[in-house]
Amino acid sequence: MLQVDRIHTYYGLSHILFDVSLEVKKGEIVALLGRNGAGKTTTMKSIIGLLHPKQGSIRFKGEEITGKESFLLARKGLGYVPDDRKIFADLSVGENLEIAERKSKNNSGWDRAKVYELFPTLKEIESRRGGYLSGGEQRLLAIARALMGNPDFLLLDEPMEGLAPLIVRLIEEQILKLRETGLTVLLTEQNVASALRLIDRCYIIDDGHIRFQGTVQELKDNEEVRKKYLLV
Numbered sequence: 001m002l003q004v005d006r007i008h009t010y011y012g013l014s015h016i017l018f019d020v021s022l023e024v025k026k027g028e029i030v031a032l033l034g035r036n037g038a039g040k041t042t043t044m045k046s047i048i049g050l051l052h053p054k055q056g057s058i059r060f061k062g063e064e065i066t067g068k069e070s071f072l073l074a075r076k077g078l079g080y081v082p083d084d085r086k087i088f089a090d091l092s093v094g095e096n097l098e099i100a101e102r103k104s105k106n107n108s109g110w111d112r113a114k115v116y117e118l119f120p121t122l123k124e125i126e127s128r129r130g131g132y133l134s135g136g137e138q139r140l141l142a143i144a145r146a147l148m149g150n151p152d153f154l155l156l157d158e159p160m161e162g163l164a165p166l167i168v169r170l171i172e173e174q175i176l177k178l179r180e181t182g183l184t185v186l187l188t189e190q191n192v193a194s195a196l197r198l199i200d201r202c203y204i205i206d207d208g209h210i211r212f213q214g215t216v217q218e219l220k221d222n223e224e225v226r227k228k229y230l231l232v
Helices: 040-048 070-075 093-100 112-118 120-124 135-147 165-180 192-196 216-221 223-229
Strands: 002-011 014-024 029-033 055-060 078-081 153-157 184-189 201-206 209-215
Touching: 002 040, 014 029, 014 040, 014 055, 014 184, 014 209, 029 040, 029 192, 040 078, 040 153, 040 184, 070 078, 078 135, 093 112, 093 135, 112 120, 112 135, 112 165, 120 135, 135 153, 135 165, 165 184, 184 192, 192 216, 201 216, 201 223, 209 216, 209 223, 216 223
Parallel strands: 029 184, 029 201, 078 153, 153 184
Antiparallel strands: 002 014, 002 055, 201 209
16 A cells, blocks of 8 residues: 655755665554654655655555655545644644544545544543643544544554553554554554554664564564664
């Protein structure tokens, strides 16, 4: 469903990603793991069009999307939840969801009722402004808002970052439920234990290079890779 082929991405003159390649098949949950500053968010921004690789290719559902703007990619079915959430602090939960809504072609996709069914906590605080939400509530709202765009593919950047263990478990449950709906997910994460409970396969990035790719079991069996690239 998604093929990233040997991309090179820069911030200004700084070369951040080097020859990065990965792929995600329909219905999978795949993780891009690595330490802080390894290149995870840059990879996500390159895919969603917030950064434009200078070399390489990105294809989504067989279509070349390299260099396309993010709003065009959203229309093609790519959803994005940034690591800093970027919810509207002055708008209520309901208003945050309303402005993100994009009707599906057959009206059978995500709407506010279905989002509240998945995240009942948000329904209980529907009238509360975004700026008054806890970190966990903001993360739930950010995911819910992305769903309102009715994506086929969801990019989740550090969904567990800074959250209490109880909230981490809650979000894990919701991500697994999303897979049951047929949604495909690529997530970045520093919380390796959490990621391994969710994913089918993983890639490890370090210093802008992909250093490992494989199944969960292959990563668990490779102590050298875990120590070298994942331990802080």
